Amino acid sequence: MKKISFILIALMVHGMLPAQFAGIQNNQEQPLPAGFKPASTNTFLSQYPAVNPDTRQATFRVVAPYAQNVTLQLGGKHAMTKDDKGVWWYTTDPLVVGFHYYAVMIDSVPVMDRGSEAYFGSNWESAGIEIPEGAEGDYYRFNKDIAHGEIRSLYHWSDINGLERHINVYVPAEYEKNPKKKYPVLYLVHGWGEDENGWSVQGHVANIMDGLIAAGKSVPMIIVMPSGDIKTNSDVRKASGDITDILIKDLVPYIDKTFRTYTDRDHRAMAGLSRGGAQTWNAVLNNMDKFAWMGGFSGSGRIGKNPFNPSASPTTVETAYNGVFKDAAAFNKKMKLLFISIGTAEGPGAKETYELLKNHGINNLVYHESQGTAHEWLTWRRALNDFAPRLFK
Template structure:
């Protein structure tokens, strides 16, 4: 596991924290409000280069910075105390960010709030050329249900979100396969339905006839507190118990599932990929489809005794370690496994990589 942890620790970008001035030359002035702004908020804005511009009224502040992608950019104050500035171009897709006002990191009141980077904070959407995959379209839509399930092992009621595909609520005895989909470190069970747009990705694929309808279950993947940088100390056993012995039986009892290994998948991003790998290695009898999004690899010898394994899917961004992913999948294929790789072009360790990964994996599941 040492090699694994060297590359896959966080769901937030790992970058050296720098400070950048706003002395950009020839900034293209075609900024438009982000699609995830608070209603009526003009800022933050994004231009065609992918630069993020933010603005806040703080007349008593001495300095204000935009903190995005691990880099801080100075904002400029006008005579009315209005601070404005923009970042360097960002990759397409969703990004967490915050404002730094006189040393205090705070959310931007212009943005909707999202849980990521170990806090509720701001997010911005940089338009992507393929954002159509999660666009809200005039198609039949599934439902995202918020559920509470009892966990005897943690002595608590735990929360999960369950996506049911279009047609599920009709009077029908049809049963569905299930994907258990995990978030990354410093995120939670809201991350896939909100930042990831998992439900819209599925609605669109089903409407296009590209994916078989299935249920998706998304729950919180932490059962013990881990300090930042201490993920090596994470013990998978408590969460494995929650998932396999408590959540799965609850879902099978309360939703119309095909309750067997053949119709059950697990996948996750970053830390969720780590959890997926560890649980599928420990409990090969539970799942028959495995998916790692920027979350490690499988070696042939690790899964050589996994019976009824139908698919191994491994992905990452082109700015991560694509050769490692491709080589791992080649090795699996040569060993006789049904394995697929996917590289998200032009993205790194970020949510658009993982949206694209889900979009690809969903078309391969339960066929």
């Protein structure tokens, strides 16, 4: 029986249900509930999941006639209800605006909802749903009335990693129109469980930057979005090396050789979200000759106790990062911006770090809060929207 159930689940996931279920499999067969519309994160033919922009509720639909239990995993586990046609339903309470990963559990087998586009998160291809903001979210939406840059998908060779590494590179709309102009560079890193596509897909980095540049708020810049992980393949089966070394010794030289960049530290910045924020602090503060601008979004420096190594001696402002903050005046001369951002639902750690540095005499600090958001992409879109206009001025 278990073997049969597993086969049926596989058929349901891949859209090969028996003919009698073909009608209910088609998401367009039934009208949507009043006030609901397909989520913007759906595949282009999928009606569900559906979102009510006014109530911020979402309705999920899963065709699984042979399943015994179906559960929606979205900020917790929610039992779905089966109707007489073998379709499972769940309507949420009001959700926080922004992007959320979710999954469907069919008889204990986690699967991705085939109605959703695929988004790499939590180290697998996940379903996602966008709960829309009102007009305040226009800064990360496509604006047909302005010029648009490009996201270029490239590979570069890493001697340290021992293989080719994929990167996405944003170039501003004017890049090809000014063949002799050089540009500053921002290296922008994703968080744990995501990949180099996160900022360009979930983060809408091109829409954000196109809008800022068109409005004259941001300097036109190149944005490099690398992987924050040391990759493996069929030949390289064990991850080795250091991600900071890959950035400094492999990636930066490749970008400066491939694009028209300024190569001095005053025209180079780095920022990242969550783990990428911690990677930014490590890379920049240990390579002050390479960067003059830095930002941590929901991920900043560790000063005090190390939660991942409780037995280690706590660091202080004077001892953290090999003592880079000890001489505040010397640090202030080098670092043009240290940007710390957090969602108000995330906790006090970032604010505490900011206060420690400020009280020590570190200048050019900016503390930014995203109101009402947690460890999620809306927090990081808002952070980038505030951070980018401050760079290279």
